[in-house]
Amino acid sequence: LGDGPRSARIVIVGEAPGQQEEAQGKPFVGPSGQVLNQMLSSCGIARNEVYVTNVSKTRPPNNDFGAFYEDKSKRVPSQVLKKAIEELELEIRSIDPHIVLAMGSEPLRALTGRMGIDKWRGSLILTGTGHKCLATYHTAFIMRMYHYRIICELDIKKMKKHSSTRTIAPLGYELLIDPTLDVVMQKLDYIHTHKLPVSFDIETVGRHVRCLGFAWNSRRAICIPFTSNKHGPRAGDTTLILDANENPPGSHWREEEEHLVVKECKRILEDKDIPKCAQNAVFDMTVLAEEWGIHTQGLDMDTMLAQHTCYAELGKPAQGDPTKPSASGKKSLDFLCSIWTDTPRYSDYDAYDDLSTWKYNCMDCCVTFEVWRKLHDELKDLEVDEFYYNHVLPTMWATARMQNQGVHIDVKLRQEYTVRCERRLEEIQSEIKEVIGTELNPNSPKQMQEFLYDSLALPKRYHPVTKRLTSNEEAIEWHRDHSPEHGAILGRLLEFRGIQKLVSNTLRVELSPGDTLRTTFNVAGTVNGRLASSATIWGEGTNVQNIPAGRDPEHISYGIRRIVIPPRGYTFIKADL
C-alpha cells in the first residue's frame, strides 16, 4: 500500500512491490528503496516528506510486470491492471499532490497513457487526473545501469523544482514561423547590427536547405523557409519527393528575394564577431558551404560536443555488454532539452507539413540557445572549459575540413589490389571445397556453426556476453590454435573472411567525385576521447580506421595504404593525438 504523509506535495509511483515490499506491506523498502532514498537525499528531499506508492499493490508472479498484460508484447492490459490503475487514480486524487514522479515506463504509461521512458523522461506532462507529472528511470534499471543514475537525479531535481506549484508555467515562446520578406530582412539586420549571439539550425531536403533558423535568446527565433511543399504531402510517402534533378520542392522565394535573404544570412554566419552555437554544427556548416558557399565563423559552441566533453560516459549501453556505457546517444538535442531546460519533448513533428517543420526548426534554435548557456556554466563547473575551447573545438574544425575535402585515391592501384584479392578468394574457396567436399560460405554464421560443431565436432564456443553459440572470428582463431589437425582449413577460413572484409570495407567502397574517399570524423564518438570515423551521412566513403596498416609483406594487404595519395606537393605524416 501507499506510504507517507497524505498532505505530501510529491507522490512517487513505482511499478509493483518486490519480495521485501510484499513482506512488510510497504513500497520501496528493499534494495530499490535504498537506491531511491539515496537519490532523494542527494537531491535534498527527505523520504518522509513524500508519499510513495505503486501502480500495482500486489507482487506479480516472478516479479514480472508483463504478467499484468493479456499478451506478450504488452499491448492489452489485463482487467487486474485496469482496476489497479483506477485505484491508483483514486489514490492520487485523494492525496492531490503538486507533482507526481513516475518511476519507470509502467508508471508513465499507467499515469499518462504515454509509452517510452527514454522518450518521455524529464518532460513535464499531465496525468489522466490532471496532475503535473515527471517521469524518470526505474530504480531497478539504475541498479543495472549505474552510470544512468546522474540522469535520474537530474530528473528528480527538476521534479523538486516544480513541486512548489500545481500548474505548469507557460513557456512564453515567440516564434516567427512564416515571416514575410520584410520581417526576415529586418530581423537579420537587427541581429547583424547589434552583433547578437545566435544559435542556428537547418532542416534539409535531400542535400538542400529546406529552412534555416536563428534564435537570439532562449524564447525568440525566426525560421527562414527556402522551400515550400506547395503540392502538399502524399499519403504513405516516407521521404520528401525531389524532382528528376534532385531539386527540392518549390522555391519559397522568387529568385531575387532568395538572393537577398541568403546574402543577409551569409553576413551573419560569416561574421566572427557574432558568437554562434549549433547542435552538431559540422553538419549544418557543411550543407551551408555546399549550398551557398557560406563559411561559418565565430562558432563558440557545438552543444553536442560540449555535452560530450562534460558527460562522455553517458551513452547507451555498449553493444555486446549492456552493463557498460558507450559514447553513442545521450547527446541528441532531445536529450539535452530534457536535461537542461523546462521545455517538454517537442520533436514529434510532421515532416511533411511546412508549418510543423518550421515551428520545430524554431524550437530547435531556442533550445540550442538555452542549452548553450547552461553548458557554458557546466564546462566551467566541471573545469573542462579550457579543454573544450583549446582542444575539442579546434579538433572539430580540423576534422570538418578533412572530412569535407576527403583524400585522393589511386584508383588504378586500388583496382590491382581488388583483382588480386578476388583471385585469392576464388582460390581459397576451391581449396575449401576440395578439403571438405561441399560448398561452404564462410560468412554465413549458420553454415559456419554447422561446419565447426557438426561436421568437425569441435567443442562448442559461446559468446562471453550473449552466451549464445558462436562461430565468430575469436572462436575460429581459438579452434585453429587448439585443434592442430584442423589448423590449416580454419586458417584458410580466417584468411577468406579477412580478405572479404578488405574488399567490402576498403576496395569496393564508393568514391566521391574526383576519386576522393570521404569519411566522417566524430569528435564525440568515443568514451575515451579518441576519434571515431564512419561513412558520411550521405552514405559516401567508409570508416577510414578500418583500412589495415598493410605492414606484413606476406599478406595480400601489404602496402595497401599506398592507395591513398597526398595532394601534389604534399606528403603524409603520421600524427598521434
Ligand code: URA
Ligand atoms: N520496485 C517498485 O517498483 N516498487 C517497489 O515498491 C519496490 C521496487
